[in-house]
Amino acid sequence: MPASTRDDLAALVKATKAAASPFRTYLNQLHQRFASVKDGKPADYIPELARANPDLFGISVVTTDGKTFNAGDTAQTFTIQSISKPFVYGLALEKHGRDFVNTKVGVEPTGDAFNSLIRLDEKSKRPHNPMINAGAIATAGLIHGADSTDRLKQMLEMFRKYINHEPQVDVSVFVSEKTTGHRNRAIGHLMLNFGMIDPNVDETLDLYFQQCSILVTSQDLAMIAATLANKGINPVSGERAIEARYVRDILSVMHTCGMYDYSGNWAYSVGLPAKSGVGGGIIAVVPGKLGIGIFSPPLDERGNSVRGIKVCQALVEDLGLHIFDCEAKASELMPV
Amino acid sequence: MPKIISIHSFRGGTGKSNMTANIASSLALHGKRVGIVDTDIQSPGIHVLFGMDEENMTRALNDYLWGECLIEDTAYIVTPPPVKEAGGTIYLIPSSIKPGEIARVLREGYDVARLIDGIRQLVDRLKLDYLLIDTHPGLNEETLLSITISDALVVILRPDNQDYQGTAVTVELARQLEVPKMFLLVNKVPAAFDREQVREKVAKTYNAQVAGVIQLTDEVVRLASGGVFCLLYPDHPVAKQIRGIADLIVA
Numbered sequence: 001m002p003a004s005t006r007d008d009l010a011a012l013v014k015a016t017k018a019a020a021s022p023f024r025t026y027l028n029q030l031h032q033r034f035a036s037v038k039d040g041k042p043a044d045y046i047p048e049l050a051r052a053n054p055d056l057f058g059i060s061v062v063t064t065d066g067k068t069f070n071a072g073d074t075a076q077t078f079t080i081q082s083i084s085k086p087f088v089y090g091l092a093l094e095k096h097g098r099d100f101v102n103t104k105v106g107v108e109p110t111g112d113a114f115n116s117l118i119r120l121d122e123k124s125k126r127p128h129n130p131m132i133n134a135g136a137i138a139t140a141g142l143i144h145g146a147d148s149t150d151r152l153k154q155m156l157e158m159f160r161k162y163i164n165h166e167p168q169v170d171v172s173v174f175v176s177e178k179t180t181g182h183r184n185r186a187i188g189h190l191m192l193n194f195g196m197i198d199p200n201v202d203e204t205l206d207l208y209f210q211q212c213s214i215l216v217t218s219q220d221l222a223m224i225a226a227t228l229a230n231k232g233i234n235p236v237s238g239e240r241a242i243e244a245r246y247v248r249d250i251l252s253v254m255h256t257c258g259m260y261d262y263s264g265n266w267a268y269s270v271g272l273p274a275k276s277g278v279g280g281g282i283i284a285v286v287p288g289k290l291g292i293g294i295f296s297p298p299l300d301e302r303g304n305s306v307r308g309i310k311v312c313q314a315l316v317e318d319l320g321l322h323i324f325d326c327e328a329k330a331s332e333l334m335p336v
Numbered sequence: 337m338p339k340i341i342s343i344h345s346f347r348g349g350t351g352k353s354n355m356t357a358n359i360a361s362s363l364a365l366h367g368k369r370v371g372i373v374d375t376d377i378q379s380p381g382i383h384v385l386f387g388m389d390e391e392n393m394t395r396a397l398n399d400y401l402w403g404e405c406l407i408e409d410t411a412y413i414v415t416p417p418p419v420k421e422a423g424g425t426i427y428l429i430p431s432s433i434k435p436g437e438i439a440r441v442l443r444e445g446y447d448v449a450r451l452i453d454g455i456r457q458l459v460d461r462l463k464l465d466y467l468l469i470d471t472h473p474g475l476n477e478e479t480l481l482s483i484t485i486s487d488a489l490v491v492i493l494r495p496d497n498q499d500y501q502g503t504a505v506t507v508e509l510a511r512q513l514e515v516p517k518m519f520l521l522v523n524k525v526p527a528a529f530d531r532e533q534v535r536e537k538v539a540k541t542y543n544a545q546v547a548g549v550i551q552l553t554d555e556v557v558r559l560a561s562g563g564v565f566c567l568l569y570p571d572h573p574v575a576k577q578i579r580g581i582a583d584l585i586v587a
Contacts, residue, residue: 012480013512019449019477020484022456 018067023335030314031059031071040298040306043278046176052078052280052297059311060222060293063335064230070219077215078295079173081277082131084159084211085139086250086258087224089130091158092142093246104142104196105135109257111264125196131257131275134187140208141197148203152210161241162227163220164234174213181209216281218295225283225291228273251285262302270312271322282308286321290335339459340467341585342486342515346502348473350492351523353382354556355578356470358566359490361416362582364424368465371411371427371458373397375451375482376472377441380431384561386414388430396432400454401446407454408461418567427462448477452485466586475505483510488517488585490547494524495534500541507542519547519585527551548581550574 018024035057044050058074092101103126110128127134145151152169159167177184188201188208197204216224227234228251232242242250254273259266266274272292274284280297282305292315296307315321320328343356356372364370374382374397383393395410411427419426432438459467469486471479483489489510493499503520510518520538525531531549539546553574559565566575 009509009512013509016477016480016484016513020452020481024449025453025456 014065014067018069018335021067021069021335023061023333024069024071026318026333027059027061027069027071030311031057033314034307034310035072037307037310038298040300042280042297043299043303045278046173046180048170048173048176049079049279049297054298056280056295056297057307058218058293058295060218061290061335062219062222062226062235062293063290064226064235064288066235067335068219068222068236069335072218073295074218076295077168077170077217078281078297079170079212079277079279080214080216080221080281081212081279082136083216083221083224083275083277083279083281083283084214085131085136086254086275087158087162087242088136088143088155088211089139089253090242090246090250091155092139093249094243095144096142098246098249101139101142105130105138107253107256109263111261122194125194127191127196129253129257131253131260133184134191137184137188137204137208138191138197140211141201141204143207148206151203151207155207155211156214158241159214161234161237161239162224163216164223164237164239165220168215169210170213170215174209177209177212178206181205184208212277218281218293221281221283221293221295222291223293225285225293227291228285229287229289229291251287254285259304260302262304266309270309270316271324272312272316274312276304276308278303280305280308282312284312284315287323289321339464340455340469340486341488341490342469342471342479342482343490343492344471344479344483344506345473345492345499346475346506347493347499348379350473350494350499352473352492353470354385354561354565355490355492355521355523356468357382357385357564358575358578359582359585360426360466360468361419361564361566362579363466363586364415364419364426365422365579367423369425369427369463371429371462371464371467372470373429373455373458373467374431374470375478376470377401377431377478378438378472380433380438381561382470383414383428383430383433385564386416386426386428387563388412388414388428390433393430393433396430396437397451397454398432398437398441401441401450403450407457411458411462416564416567418570427458427464429458448481451478452481455482455485474502475509480509480513483515484513486515488519489515490519490521490585492521492523493538495522495526495529504542507544517585518544519581520544521547521581522549524552525549527553547584548577550577 042052056073058072060074061069108128130139191197192201232247251273258275272284276282282294284292294308319331345352360370400407414428415426469482493503
C-alpha cells in the first residue's frame, strides 16, 4: 500500500473512531448542560471584546494520539489574549535557555489580578512571572530579531507549529489594544526605567499587543494544549512546536500562575495546568493524555471564562483528571 | 457477549438484508430481545421481510435523524409468530421508503453522529440483548461508524471476483477500526461449487474466520424476500446452517 493511501486510511480510521467514541456524546451533553449558564459578561476594556456574542460557546478536546472532539461553536475565531503568554515564554526559553530567561522573569505567583501594575521586584530586576502582563511584556522583549516584522514572524511561526495552520492577527483588536493600552505601556516604560527590559520598549509593546490579537478557535486551543500534553509535538502534524525540555517550564508556570488571582484555587480544585484569556478562551493540559480548549466570552470578576471554568471542573470530576488525584479510577469515557 | 452486530457487504445483492433478518430471527428464537436497524437509508429493504410497507410505516429512522422524534419512537415490534411462541421479540427500526424522504437524505445529508447516539440509546432503552445493523453496501461514513461501535462484524460476499476485491477493503478497514470480532459469510454459492473449497479460499484470502458458506437454493429464490426463510423452512439445511452461524456470532 502506498504511503499516502496509508495516511489517508489512518486519518479516516482516526476520525471514525473519534466520531464513534462515547466521549463525543459526553462532550455534547456537557455543552448542553452549561450553555444555559448566563453568568458573567465579556471583557469591556476595548469595544472589540465587549461586542462578543455572549452565547458563543465551544468545547474542544484533542488527544495525544490526534483524535479531535468538538461540541458547539468550535470554529468561531476570537483573540487568544493572555493564553499566548506561556508560548512566547517557551519561545524565549528556546532562544536563550533556562538560566538566562530566569534572570529576566521569575516564576513566583503573585496572587494579583492580570493587569496588576505595581508588583515589580526592583531588587531582582524581574517581574514575578511570565503570566502577568509585566512578565509577558518582559518575555516578549526577549524575542529578538532584525526588525519588528522579523520578531512578529518568529512568533507567528511558533504558533503555527502549535495550531497546525497559519495564524492571523486581528488588526482591529491589535490597533485598539495599541491605542488604549496605557496601562501596559506604563508597565513597559516602568520596567525600562528599572532597567528590566531593552530600550526598544515600544516595538516590544507592539509585539505584545500583536501576540494577544492572534485569532484562534477552541479547536486551535485544544490543539495547542494537546501539543503540550504530547511532549511538545503537535499530535496531528507530528511537528515539534517546543523543545521537550521546556514543556515542564511552561506547564509549571501555567499550573502556579495561569489563572490570575484564581490560580491557587484552580490548582486545588481542578488540578491541571491551565491558562485563560480575556477573549473568553481557556486551555487546560492533561499531560500524556489530552488538551482541552474552551471558548465562551462571559468572564467572572477575575477575568476567567465562567463556562470555561465550569466545563473544566466537570471534565476533571467526570474523567478523574486532577493530576494529584491518586484515587481516580480510569474512566470509560476517557477517549485515549 | 456481543451486543451490537453490523452486517455488511461491499457490493449490493449479496443477500445482506435477508441474512440480517434470518440471523436476527434465529437469535430471537432463543427467547431474546433483538433489534434491527436499517441504516441503508439510500436503498432500504429489510422491512419487506417482516411484512411492512409504506402503509403501516408511520415513522422511520429518518424522523429521528431529522431530530423530529426519539429513536425508540421509530421502533416497530415485528415479531413473527414462531419467535413470539419462543418468547423472543424483534424490533425493527426501518428507513423510510417514501421517495421524498430518500431524496432529502441524498440532498441534505444528516448528522451521522446522531445515528450512532441513537443506536446506543436503542440498546439501553429497549433493553435489547442484540442489535443488528443492516448497513448500506460499500463504504461510507455511517457504515464505518456502525462497524466502529459494533462488537462483531459480519461481512457477506458471493464467490465472485468483484466481491473478493471489495471485501478486502472492508476487511482491512475493519481491522484498523479494531472491531473485536469479524466473520465472513459466503452467500449465494452455486450448487456446482465445492463449499469446502470456497471456505478454504476465502479464509486464506482474508485471514479471517468464515462463519459459513451458504448454497443458493431454489427455496430461497422462490421465497423472493416474501418472509424470513429460517422461520418458514425451519428444517431446511440452510435454516439449520444459519442458526448455527447466529450462535457462532454471539458465542
